[in-house]
Amino acid sequence: MNYTEKLVAEKSLKDDILCYWQMKGDIDEAVGINSRYLPKGQNLLIFNYGRDIEYMEATKFMYLNPRVIIVPAFATSRIINQKGKIDLFGISFIGDGLYKLMRLPMTKLVNHLTEDLRQKYENLHSELDGLDFPQKAIVAEKFLTDNINQNLNSPPLQQAIKAIHQTKGKITIGDIAKKVYVSERQLQRLFKTRIGISPKVYCKIIRVNNYIDFILSKDESVNWMELVVEYDYHDQPHLINEVKSIAKLSPKKLQSYRDTLYHRYTNE
Structure with missing residues (x-):
């Protein structure tokens, strides 16, 4: 499994975004790998271009669809199973960066999404598809700069x-x-x-x-x-x-x- 990350470069995003990251590799199809993720107090937006992720226990992870996953901050470690082709591109938010991007309370973000919001991130998924990691980070950073509402600062x-x-x-x-x-x-x-x-x-x-x-x-x-x-x-x-x-x-x-x-x- 290869892991790459890039810290956010845009000054206006430094209070909201920690980094962009990518996880790629091929894992045994039959068994896969069980992984434990510890909470960091961060929210994640993940774009999946590989095999669907299987959850080994109840989580608050939410699928916009199998390709776009929102991970609100969670309180205890989560176990997931990954197998086959792994190709994830993620954005790690700090503070209330995800709130200012989605403009919805976390409870509504997990349970209720408008079709317009859903379509917006499906379109971003398509825009990122086929790009290498540095290109994905550039496109994502432009999207975040244009869409995070700094007027919602607290x-x-x-x-x-x-x-x-x-x-x-x-x-x-x-x-x-x-x-x-x-x-x-x-x-x-x-x-x-x-x-x-x-x-x-x-x-x-x-x-x-x-x-x-x-x-x-x-x-x-x-x-x-x-x-x-x-x-x-x-x-x-x-x-x-x-x-x-x-x-x-x-x-x-x-x-x-x-x-x-x-x-x-x-x-x-």
Whole structure:
């Protein structure tokens, strides 16, 4: 499996888009490969030019059709099965970039799409077909520049996300609300509407991703007490259970895998 990515170049998109990426390869038709994807607090728009993806467990992934897939932010790891020809081109959104592109709350995006919106992304799929990865990224970036509505910016949400990342998720919802001058209820609504998960879950995802980065950077055994102290936990089991709640794998098991942008791990 070959994976390629390109960070967004257009300055006006840097608060909304992390990167464009491509996954290509040929996998055994009979068995395929089961893969575990860990949440990053990002939304994805994926264009599929290969074999249909099979889901191994219930997800919030939504098909516009088998070729165009919207992946709202999810709270725990997902397992999918890929087999045969793999040819995916994806856009990784950060913050509420997907909301500003689709101009719909995440709940409506998952459950209700107009025919016009559906057709718009089917047309983009056709426009990208046959292009190489650099060309796809150029076409996608032009499309996003033309279609993301910057008038839908939410300074409180952007400030809240910044505060969460600066603290590596070690911040209470009350403290975030005070910092961005909104009520906790308003903060909950902003995250659920624009990203698809609560601020509490978003904080947990950021914390766990920081744990995982730490774990996977170590060649030797992890010093758990170092992590417990760093993230203000009462004890080691509390921290380990939080990793399991997101990854559905123990930290020890995660050490046997290595990181990619989407934390892709073969499921055993």
